[in-house]
Amino acid sequence: MDGITLGQIMEPLIWLAGAAGVLGALYKVGNKLVSNAFTKALMPVNNKLDQLGEKVKTSDLDGCKNFLVRFLADVEQGQPVDEVERERFYEVYEHYTSPELGGNSYIHDKVEKLKAQGKL
Numbered sequence: 001m002d003g004i005t006l007g008q009i010m011e012p013l014i015w016l017a018g019a020a021g022v023l024g025a026l027y028k029v030g031n032k033l034v035s036n037a038f039t040k041a042l043m044p045v046n047n048k049l050d051q052l053g054e055k056v057k058t059s060d061l062d063g064c065k066n067f068l069v070r071f072l073a074d075v076e077q078g079q080p081v082d083e084v085e086r087e088r089f090y091e092v093y094e095h096y097t098s099p100e101l102g103g104n105s106y107i108h109d110k111v112e113k114l115k116a117q118g119k120l
């Protein structure tokens with residue numbers, strides 16, 4: 001043990017620290033390159049998914065509108081509506097007016113009118 005100096009102990013440690021730094025830098029650069037390549041490669045798929053999501057939202061909105069307009073017309077015309085239909089109306093109306101869909105005001109106005117008349 002008498003012949004080992006502090007310099008001899010530190011030299012391998014410095015090499016290891018340098019190698020770790022180089023490997024870390026290579027990992028960062030490689031990871032960034034791979035990430036960018038995947039992002040570019042998947043961009044068309046992401047765009048298609050965004051378009052599909054918009055179509056689903058539009059379809060959902062249209063389905064809600066169709067149901068609500070028909071239901072409100074039945075109520076306005078004095079057609080009998082049972083409790084289950086009424087519950088479903090409120091479920092669909094809540095979904096339609098949610099921030100997710102953001103339904104428009106003409107259906108909301110009709111609902112308020114029918115409530116004021118005591119029909120809803």
